[in-house]
Amino acid sequence: MSDIxxxxxxxxxxxxxxxxxxxxxxxxIAEIILVIRGKKSMMNRLARMARLNNSTNE
Amino acid sequence: MSFKNxxxxxxxxxxxxxxxxxxxxxxxxxxxxxxxxxIGLYISFVLAPSVLSDQKEYYVxxxxxxxxxxxxxxIYIIMSMYAFIALVWNIKMSExxxxxxxxTGAMFTFLALWTGALWGRPSWGxxxxxxxxxxxxxxxxxxxxxxxxxxxxxxxxxxxxxxSGLLAIVGVINIPIIYFSVRWWNTLHQGFSVQPAQTQQLMxxxxxxxxxxxxxxxxxxxxxxxxxxxxxxILERERQTSWVQELVGGKT
Numbered sequence: 254m255s256d257i258x259x260x261x262x263x264x265x266x267x268x269x270x271x272x273x274x275x276x277x278x279x280x281x282i283a284e285i286i287l288v289i290r291g292k293k294s295m296m297n298r299l300a301r302m303a304r305l306n307n308s309t310n311e
Numbered sequence: 312m313s314f315k316n317x318x319x320x321x322x323x324x325x326x327x328x329x330x331x332x333x334x335x336x337x338x339x340x341x342x343x344x345x346x347x348x349x350i351g352l353y354i355s356f357v358l359a360p361s362v363l364s365d366q367k368e369y370y371v372x373x374x375x376x377x378x379x380x381x382x383x384x385x386i387y388i389i390m391s392m393y394a395f396i397a398l399v400w401n402i403k404m405s406e407x408x409x410x411x412x413x414x415t416g417a418m419f420t421f422l423a424l425w426t427g428a429l430w431g432r433p434s435w436g437x438x439x440x441x442x443x444x445x446x447x448x449x450x451x452x453x454x455x456x457x458x459x460x461x462x463x464x465x466x467x468x469x470x471x472x473x474x475s476g477l478l479a480i481v482g483v484i485n486i487p488i489i490y491f492s493v494r495w496w497n498t499l500h501q502g503f504s505v506q507p508a509q510t511q512q513l514m515x516x517x518x519x520x521x522x523x524x525x526x527x528x529x530x531x532x533x534x535x536x537x538x539x540x541x542x543x544x545i546l547e548r549e550r551q552t553s554w555v556q557e558l559v560g561g562k563t
Contacts, residue, residue, distance in 0.1 A: 266369040269433050273372045273426040277379070280418055281532065288536055292543045296559060299550055303560030 324404045326545045327554050333538040340538070344531035351524035359517045372430040373518065378526035380423035383451060384486050386416035386533060390458075391483045394476035406472035407548065409479065410462060411541035415533050417455035424448060435499060443492040444500035447485060454482040468548055 263270045323329050355374035363370040390412040397405035427445065428438040439445065458475045465471035493502050549555045 264368040266367065266433060269369045269429045270371055273375060273429045276425055277375050277422050280422060284415065284418060284536060288539045288543070292539065292546075295543045295546050299546060299555065299559040302550070303556055307560065 324402055326404055326407070326549050327552070329404055330542055330545050333542050337535050337538050340531045340535035344528050344535055347524050347528035347531060351521055351528050354517055354521035354524055359521050360515050363514070363518065366434060369430065369433045372426050374521045374525050376423060376426040376430055377522050378529050379419045379426060380448070381526055382529045382533060383416060383420035383423050383448070384489060385530075386412055386419060387451060387454070387479075387486060388483065390416060391476075391479040394472075394479040397472055398476045398480070403548070406468075406476070407541050407544045408537070409476065410472070411537045411544055412533075413455055413459050413462075414540070415536055417452060417459065419529070419533075420448065420452040420455060424452065440499055442498045442500050443496040444489065444498050447489040447492050450485055451482075451489060454478070454485060458482075 261267060261271070323332060351374065355371055359371070359374075361368055363373070390409050393405045393409040393412065396402055397409060424445070427448075431440070432438045458479050461475040461478060462471045465474060492498060493500055546555055546559075
């Protein structure tokens with residue numbers, strides 16, 4: 254077995270080890286994406302509301 | 312606290328002043344998180360021994376399991392401290408910080424349980440047992456979920472903060488229970504991972520450094536993501552103020 258394959262095989266414990274590290278990484282990356290998206294959509298929503306206010310005031 | 316310090320604290324307890332400060336801090340903490348993640352993973356997978364006494368190769372789960380479990384408890388303590396400050400001194404920024412911390416705390420609690428299950432299976436033969444340590448950590452997850460659902464169930468943000476803050480403060484009792492559960496009860500879960508004196512020599516020092524590096528990485532990550540989330544919360548809660556109006560609609 255090549256070194257890389259051996260590394261991923263993890264002496265047969267691949268599911269436990271990569272299941273732990275993979276899910277942890279996936280959650281953290283997902284959280285970053287969700288928070289950035291949430292901020293963007295909040296900015297857009299508030300900008301829309303501001304435009305609406307401006308147009309009704311004029 | 313000196314007069315100058317109190318003035319600084321007062322200044323940044325205003326959402327208007329905290330918003331830009333948080334924005335400046337995010338990239339720094341994000342970069343630190345990345346650096347410590349690389350260091351931590353290098354120690355865990357390259358420098359640390361491949362087996363730990365009777366634990367075989369799967370023990371590398373320790374490097375995320377232990378830091379995630381620490382974070383789940385640290386974040387809860389910080390969250391309830393903010394909730395307490397918000398309740399007693401009625402500081403809005405504190406309410407928002409408590410709200411921003413909860414999802415990340417819940418995530419680390421889930422990850423501690425998840426990685427623990429995947430570690431328990433090869434070492435104990437079971438993904439889950441109703442052990443004192445595991446059960447109290449599961450209760451912690453429910454406390455986070457309760458805190459978040461209470462907030463989304465109450466429309467008025469001030470009332471929501473008060474109700475959920477009270478829940479957070481009462482729930483602090485669970486933290487020492489989690490921490491000392493391995494000593495108070497005869498549990499299947501092993502004892503303290505980082506412990507004083509005697510048994511310490513048994514563990515290769517690189518294992519401790521790996522856990523420490525990834526714990527710091529999780530801390531830096533938490534600070535960065537919570538500051539990002541609190542900025543969105545500030546925008547929503549302060550949307551009627553002139554500074555937010557200017558920020559979002561400045562171009563018109």
